[in-house]
Amino acid sequence: MNVVEASGLGKRYGSTWALRECSLTIPAGHVAALVGPNGAGKTTLLNLAVGLAAPSAGAVTVLGGRPAGSLAALDGIAFVAQDTPLYKNLSAADLLHLTSNLNRRFDQHYARARLAELGIPLKKKAGKLSGGQHAQLALTLALARRPRLLVLDEPVAMLDPIARHDFMATVLTAMADDGVSVLLSSHVLAELERVADYLILLARGRVQVACEVDDLLASHRMLTGPAAEAGKYAQWPVVHLRSGEAQAHLLVRAGADDPVAPGWEAHPVGLEELALAYLREPGAAALPGPARSRHADVSEVTK
Amino acid sequence: MSIDKEVNGQPGGRASASPPAGGGGKAPARPGQRGPGSPIEFRLDPGSGVPTYLQLVHQVEHALRLGYLKPGDQLPKIRDVVAALAINPNTVLKAYKELEVKGLAAGRPGQGTFVEATLSQIALPELTALGRSLSGWLTAAEGAGLDEDGIVAMFTSTLRDFYERRSGSHTRGGAADRGTEGVA
Numbered sequence: 001m002n003v004v005e006a007s008g009l010g011k012r013y014g015s016t017w018a019l020r021e022c023s024l025t026i027p028a029g030h031v032a033a034l035v036g037p038n039g040a041g042k043t044t045l046l047n048l049a050v051g052l053a054a055p056s057a058g059a060v061t062v063l064g065g066r067p068a069g070s071l072a073a074l075d076g077i078a079f080v081a082q083d084t085p086l087y088k089n090l091s092a093a094d095l096l097h098l099t100s101n102l103n104r105r106f107d108q109h110y111a112r113a114r115l116a117e118l119g120i121p122l123k124k125k126a127g128k129l130s131g132g133q134h135a136q137l138a139l140t141l142a143l144a145r146r147p148r149l150l151v152l153d154e155p156v157a158m159l160d161p162i163a164r165h166d167f168m169a170t171v172l173t174a175m176a177d178d179g180v181s182v183l184l185s186s187h188v189l190a191e192l193e194r195v196a197d198y199l200i201l202l203a204r205g206r207v208q209v210a211c212e213v214d215d216l217l218a219s220h221r222m223l224t225g226p227a228a229e230a231g232k233y234a235q236w237p238v239v240h241l242r243s244g245e246a247q248a249h250l251l252v253r254a255g256a257d258d259p260v261a262p263g264w265e266a267h268p269v270g271l272e273e274l275a276l277a278y279l280r281e282p283g284a285a286a287l288p289g290p291a292r293s294r295h296a297d298v299s300e301v302t303k
Numbered sequence: 304m305s306i307d308k309e310v311n312g313q314p315g316g317r318a319s320a321s322p323p324a325g326g327g328g329k330a331p332a333r334p335g336q337r338g339p340g341s342p343i344e345f346r347l348d349p350g351s352g353v354p355t356y357l358q359l360v361h362q363v364e365h366a367l368r369l370g371y372l373k374p375g376d377q378l379p380k381i382r383d384v385v386a387a388l389a390i391n392p393n394t395v396l397k398a399y400k401e402l403e404v405k406g407l408a409a410g411r412p413g414q415g416t417f418v419e420a421t422l423s424q425i426a427l428p429e430l431t432a433l434g435r436s437l438s439g440w441l442t443a444a445e446g447a448g449l450d451e452d453g454i455v456a457m458f459t460s461t462l463r464d465f466y467e468r469r470s471g472s473h474t475r476g477g478a479a480d481r482g483t484e485g486v487a
Binding site: 029169196217 | 352389
């Protein structure tokens with residue numbers, strides 16, 4: 001099952017396209033990370049997927065073909081918006097009560113147990129909680145709806161390192177316990193490596209990459225060698241080139257078994273390095289695209 | 304001082320009783336623990352550049368070599384690893400699958416993953432002899448002017464060349480192991 005499927009999806013605000021020609025599928029069972037510079041269309045894509053915005057073009061469905069924003073879709077999705085907004089003057093207990101009455105399904109028992117575990121006092125107003133507790137409360141309200149897909153917009157951007165770790169631990173434990181799929185947008189590239197196993201790169205409103213992280217890492221190599229010979233790799237799909245006078249680094253699409261010229265070294269790349277390279281080259285083609293299979297990819301690189 | 308003298312002064316019972324216990328030495332304070340948990344805890348080195356799942360695989364192998372883990376021991380439960388390290392459950396699953404493929408661990412439905420085998424080690428005298436000859440080489444390398452980083456670089460690149468020369472018989476799995484042995 002695909003938790004998100006978009007085809008030709010676009011959103012226009014006035015005369016500006018915030019997102020255009022976005023086609024991608026996100027299979028279930030992953031933590032999918034949506035990465036891109038400010039203004040790339042991340043929040044727009046999330047808002048379209050959860051039904052908070054209507055597309056200007058194309059269509060998006062969730063959880064196996066349910067139209068985004070439909071009742072069937074909303075039942076299975078929980079969304080925590082940027083900066084985890086809550087009613088500041090309501091206590092945690094009030095928010096539990098409210099959320100449980102506004103939703104068809106709400107697991108009071110889970111929510112209360114979770115808050116007790118986190119040491120969040122029920123009587124305290126949301127506005128008086130620390131940043132980490134505030135975020136955890138919003139997350140608890142979302143998870144208590146027992147969603148199949150949890151959508152988080154920049155969930156940890158405002159949190160300190162410990163709160164960030166605890167927040168992600170809660171998300172990932174829910175995934176381990178209940179198999180909930182996760183779609184999150186993030187700027188914190190360094191932390192994605194341990195969290196995300198599906199990567200979507202957005203640049204200038206278009207999808208650059210949408211691929212399983214393992215496949216992505218297995219199909220890219222960093223080549224280091226004499227700058228004068230960098231041209232010999234011109235026929236390879238070069239994503240990014242950094243060159244000094246003598247030495248050059250090329251990020252290319254190539255597998256571990258692809259031959260490397262004498263005098264050149266090939267290194268595997270990490271997710272952060274790879275994402276950065278793509279983000280610096282917004283024009284780099286939407287490589288390992290959603291429609292291509294892994295095998296098609298490999299044969300294309302190795303020939 | 305006085306305690307030292309007392310211990311030294313008793314050549315009998317105590318001295319002979321302690322070596323077997325202390326001789327194992329490498330896994331203190333966890334003698335044959337078989338409780339509900341696992342004898343080991345994972346940690347992550349975000350700066351190592353080694354993929355997360357591979358770090359977990361290496362830590363299990365390391366624990367097997369050093370005797371922290373024995374056949375029958377339980378590996379940390381996936382949920383516990385996820386909660387402690389805030390990593391993707393699929394990553395832990397992948398690490399445990401890799402250990403199963405290597406024949407080192409096996410999943411028991413509804414219970415968890417357990418150690419199946421120990422890592423074969425060569426005999427101790429042979430190991431000591433190899434260590435001694437490596438020490439000899441290290442002395443020579445230092446004498447020639449290499450510092451520690453230089454020695455590591457030299458060793459790593461020679462090791463890579465050594466295995467690359469016979470790369471026909473080596474698979475991708477071998478390549479991954481090699482990379483980290485060089486780092487270690």
